[in-house]
Amino acid sequence: MTTTLTPRRSRPPAQPDSLRARRLPGYAAPALAVLALLVAAGLVYGVDLGGPVLVVVLGAVLYLTGLFVAANAVEGRRSARNRFWSALIHSALVLAVLPLASVVWTLVSKGTARLDGDFFGSSMNNIGARDANGGAYHAIVGTLEQVGIATAITVPLGVLCAIYIVEYGRGRFAFTIRFFVDVMTGIPSIVTGLFVLAFWVLIVSPWFNDGQPGFSGFAAALALSVLMLPTVVRSTEEMLRLVPAPLREGAYALGVPKWKTILRVVLPTALPGIVTGIMLSIARAAGETAPVLLVAGGGAAINFNPFENNQSSLALFVYQQAGEASKYSPARAWTAALTLVVLVLVLTVAAKLLARRNRLGR
Structure with a gap:
């Protein structure tokens, strides 16, 4: 007599606890x-x-x-x-x-209280604090010229310094440069203004101004360039270090010289980050008040020559108008502040779009 063993039906696998757990x-x-x-x-x-x-x-x-x-x-x-x-x-x-x-x-x-043609087309020359008219045309001109000159001075120096630190610098000298760049990052803006005042305005400018100290927008640009330089160097250095080493090695394997590899491979790859660092430094420079007040002197008249006479800026204009005891001054100060922010925003967007277009073009 034989018995047939029937296989025992296996139980279905238990569902995970996560499927049966209570949820909010x-x-x-x-x-x-x-x-x-x-x-x-x-x-x-x-x-x-x-x-x-x-x-x-x-x-x-x-x-x-x-x-x-x-x-x-x-x-x-x-x-x-x-x-x-x-x-x-x-x-x-x-x-x-x-x-x-x-x-x-x-x-x-x-x-938006003073977004009118008078604000953007006139200055504060012969305009009192209690007058309803007056604008920031002279301050806009001063900001564009000072920041433009500072950018033209700082960007080549900062990018070349970062290239040396990353691509060529070795040993104690490169470490010293990096250390002083880090120290310069924390220097207050008023200290840079005092430095340019003591060196350029009181010592150098009298040689070209009949022995008299010369306050000018160019002196303010020098002070702003000192503030911008460490930001440009550090941001460019970090972006260059993020470029993958195989890109350099591939160019070297094809016989491309090192300088051309940096120019045609490394810099285009790191360009978006470099542009971001440059725009951050420009935004900081455009908002500085103390250096412009110390070495440019301010002024209510329009001055298109950054190398002669006093010159104002939007940040200094905001500072001056905010301190006036007049019911018309706060509106001028807020509109100037909005103009400064929009100006920096437009420059940043334009620079990012240009960097993106150049990168895609390659």
Whole structure:
């Protein structure tokens, strides 16, 4: 008598725990955020502790706490930690964007008051602080000339210095250059203004000005170039170091000289990053007030010659108008500030588009 053994039916594989785990509904996080902001607003305004900034900060803390507690009760501790850190990253992004958005909104809302032809077509020459007219044409001219001269001086020096440090520099000399560039990065702008004042205005310029110190826009450009140089060098150096070594080695293997490899391979590859560093330095130079005040002297008249007589700038114009006790001065100051920001934005976008076009063309 034989018995037939029937195979035992195997059980279906168990589903992963993640498919059966409980999850918070999709509306839980937004609902907690709204509830946290309402509770924070009630606490802050109810006790009169502060304003909307404190409401946002306290609301973020309450939101993170509530999200962690809810996720821990429903999904478990591991998922709660994941949700907490993800929400913390997004909250940090929101807290970082809010001040920027506030600055942009304030600048646009208050800077449009004097967006007229008189502001861009006239200067403050023979215009008193309590006069409604007057514009920033002389300051716009001064900013364009000073920043343009400073850029023409700084960019070749900075890029060539970075090329030497990365491609040629070895040993103690290159280390010394890099060290002093790092030190120059933290020099206050007023120190550079005092340096140019002591060296160029009081010592060099009297040779060309009948023995009299000569304040000029060119002196301001020299001070701005000192501020721009370390930024250009450091940013260009970092971009050149990011260029892959096989690109250089491939060019050398084809018999291309080193200088031509740098010119035709390395620099085009690093060009977008180099342009970004240059535009950052230009933005910093365009917003400096102390060097222009010390060595250019300011001035209310239009001066197209950067090598003679006093010259103003938009940053200095904003500083002067903000300090005037007049109801018309704040509007001029805000419009000049908006003009400066738009000018830097246009230059940055144009430079990025030009760098991208040149790169695609190759």
